[in-house]
Amino acid sequence: MQPRPILKVLLATAVVAGLAIQSLLYAQGALVVAVPQPTTDTGIPLAAANAAAVTTPSAPNAWGGPRSGNEATLSDRVVNYQIEATLDPVKHTVSGQQKLTWRNRSDQPVRSVYLHLYLNAFQNANSTFHSEIRRSGRGFRSGVETKDGDWGYIELRSVQQNGAKVDWSFVQPDGGPDTDQTVVRLDLPQAVQAGASTTLDIAFFDQLPRVVARTGYFETFHLVGQWFPKIGVLELAGERGATAPRWNVHEFHMESEFYADFGSYDVKLTVPKAFTVGATGQRQGAPVEKDGMLTHHYKQDDVHDFAWTADSRTATPLTGTWTFPGSPEVEIKVLFPPEYAANAAPAMKATKDALNFYSKTLGPYPYQTVTVVIPPHNAQEAGGMEYPTFFTADGIPDLQPDTLGAFGLDFVTIHEFGHGYFYGILANNEFEEPMLDEGLNQFWNTRMTRAERRDLHLAPPWMQRLGLNPVWEFGQVQRLLTPLSFPADALGANAMDRLQGINPVYSRTALAMLDLEKEIGKEALERGFKEYYRLWKFRHPSIADLRETLAETTGQRKTVERVFAQQVYAVSKVDDSIDSLSSEEVLPQPGSHAGKGKRILLSNEAVEKQADEIREKWAKAHPDAKEGSGPFPYHTVVVVKRKGAAVPQTLQVRFADGSSETVKFEGEERWRRFEWTRNSEAVSATLDPEGKHLLDINKLDDSQTLKADRRAQRRWSFDLAALAQTLYTLIATL
Structure with a gap:
């Protein structure tokens, strides 16, 4: 996810919604009391609420060991989802049936499993998500307010294992308010034996929220993310610092994102005929029509999430293909509303450019599709969000070349595609170690903008016509966005408890890695990251795994360990x-x-x-x-x-x-x-x-x-004056 747009993060304000009665769920306009079910001793502990940067490298066989490419599947598939869902675009609801098949990788029976119910972060103001918004005073990104009728939630309508009812109860693994219902524990009638699998039949119901953060609707537009019951991750000894099996399942926090096992998704989405659909993975044949509705069938293996969009206002999609040695032919599709038609071609070009750069500098792109979604006006909070093979970019009105808006569209598109590598293929734990995704992705984006001179033009068009067009290299922009004199949080700190919020993870990681690259050399660093990708793709690396890979591959262990000690595991200013x-x-x-x-x-x-x-x-x-x-x-x-x-x-x-x-x-x-x-x-x-x-x-x-030499002072004055003018222009457009 990218703070949106690049410089709006400087303008973010906190907006707090009203109070809601605890333990109440909204269900098709009626209030239904959630009755907690009996609980049993799970026997397997949960990851610590304050878990953060891992210091001990994972075992060589963690997550099944490195993927050589000779295996039958890209990942060691742990979970399988078969979902059938129907969208009501008037009520903005999704009714779903799900078969969830999960494999117990541990050497002991599992009697209870944990599911994420992320949409419940938006059901009332007493969730962990909204409680943290009030506590921080920052708001989420641009701080869109949740008004009456804008709330959303997910309900478990029924859960069965082999035909037997499954008891469940809400839990708060991170010590959040007892009104938070984003994690649920299922106590199974039959334990899942070591190495065995079980299938859960789940009926669920979503009321999508008005999009205020990552997912939801605005008018006819629907971005449906984190919308289905999603099983947590059972980590084993030797994986991400674990010394024994543990469930890694955190509440949905204001600034945390996600973590899940790799698996297969087979999803059928039924929507009204007039709606255009885009989703994770490949569509299976033509949609099937029945009673004025179309059922779109998508499949994707070796991913750890699934998201989709549906909108009756979508213009004719822009399509293209991309090829590169070592990758399959990739079908690219850009979905956009009519008002942002000018954004489609630049988004397509940026996606292809990013595919080229990431494939050359990290490793081949393994999937056959990329879907880019440009949200409509007033649905900006759906922008700048990533899912496997599917991401949302930004919509820029009156798009002009060589402007801040053009740079923003270009950069956000590259950034969100880049998540397909760091969040998607190198599937780190975004709750506990956001640096490995947001930070490293921002670093790689900055390397790309530098390598290809995709610089930031500060001046709006009218200033450029007067011959005033200062240009900033994006590495310098990272300095502008980074707390330098008082960096409060180590880069390896978790996403949930940061004095200065999540934004420094992006920019300060980019700066730290750029500094490391200059110390050890461009070729050495790129060699290290290529090896990191080779070793850890389709697994779940930790910060310690990144540190060890870079130290070993570059041959400059002393330098790598010093940088990690100063900036990743601790936080030290440089002055x-x-x-x-x-x-x-x-x-x-x-x-x-x-x-x-x-x-x-x-x-x-x-x-x-x-x-x-x-x-x-x-x-x-x-x-x-x-x-x-x-x-x-x-x-x-x-x-x-x-x-x-x-x-x-x-x-x-x-x-x-x-x-x-x-x-x-x-x-x-x-x-x-x-x-x-x-x-x-x-x-x-x-x-x-x-x-x-x-x-x-x-x-x-x-x-x-x-x-005395005042040239630098004059240059900085001119640049900052231009930046101030650009910010004033930006404020006027909010």
Whole structure:
């Protein structure tokens, strides 16, 4: 998911909906009391509520071991969903029947399983999701308000195992309010033996919410995500730090996303004939018509989620194909409303470009479809959301080339497609380690924008017509969006409890990884990520698995472990600066001097006179001498200060004769003095001349000139003025 759009995150406000009576569910306009069922001892513990960055690498055979490509299936399929669902687009409801077949990978019987009922985050203001909105004061993204009648929920109408009724009860694994109903425990009549499978027959009913966060409807548009009962993940010893079997199942938090096992989806969606449908996976034949309704049949193997959209206003979809060595031919479809017709072709191009870049730099794309959805106006909160083979982009009105809006559409499309790799194929736990998805994806997006010069044009069209069009490379934009002076949360912190919210996970991870890339080299880092993809595709890697893969593959373990220790497992600001620069002539000094058997007393006046005479004589002999040279050597002193984490730093000093000195500043010292005596005056001193440390709080104090130079100050002033004007323009469009 991308904060939407890129710079609107700066403008997000908190909006809190009213209170609702706890333990009440809305069901087709009536209120139904949910009666908790009897509970039993599950015997298998739950993952800790505060679980975050894993420090111990997973076992080599975790999740069935690396996928070589010679297996019968892409993933070690754990779950199978067969779903039949019918949409009522007037009431915005979905009625569903589901066969859920789950395999017990553990070596012990399982008597209880856990399901996510994510839609219940939107059933009332007492859910964990809404409680956290009130507590944080931030709101979700742009803070769309939930009004009366906008609430949504999911009901379990019946659950059976082999024809026997299954008892169930709501639980709050993270200690959220007891009114939260986003996780349910099923106590099975028959235990699932080690290595065996069981099938649950589930009838469910969705009331979709007005789209305020990730899923829901607006008028005829429906984005149906996290809409079916979805089983949690049973992790085994050696997987993501687990030492024994445990259920990893968290409540739906304001800023958390998802985590699920790989499996197969066979889904039949029945909608009115006038509605265009797009969904995860491949459509199986033509839709089947009956009583004015069409049933669309989709299948997709080796994914861990399924989402879909339906809208009667969708224009004729834009379609295309893409091919690349090692990948199947991919059918691309862009769905869009008529008002955003101009967005379709740019979204198609950005998707193809992203397929090329990710395939070249990480590994082949394994699926045969990509569906891109551009939500209509007033359904923006459905934009910027990812599901396997299916994602939503942004709708930009009055789209103009080389503008902030054009960059936003391009970047969000690339970002959401990129989730297909990091969230989709490298299926990390987004609750506990969001850095592995949002952060690494933002980093890879930034690498792509840099490699292809997809820069951010700050000025609106009217400023460009006046010849004012400052351009920012997107790595610098990440600095703008990142808390540098007080980074409150480690990158490896979970998504649920962050002082500064989830947004720094995106930008600060990108900066940390860009800094790492500059230290170890582009080729080494890309080699490491290709190996990470090869080893961990269709599994569930942890941060420790990423760390170990990069350390081993790049051959630069010390550097990788330092960066992870400073920025991933802890949080350290980087703050090096030039404290002072001086460059003074080495002149004769007053006082008593011994020489040739007698002492000579030189007064201050005599020394100054002698120095002036020597300078005058030298100047006549060197009429073309450069400024900063003369008859006396210059003693140059630079003092560097360190007020943050110790990072390998480079200091470069330039001299008037065109020469330079480059030295290293490494280690834990808080300051260091560097000195040279040369026949030329110093001109400037610069820390980090290659720009390797984007996490540094203030790049302006990384350099000093001996004489005042206001060029950088003027450049930053012009750029910031242009950015301010662009933000004013953006505010006016909200």
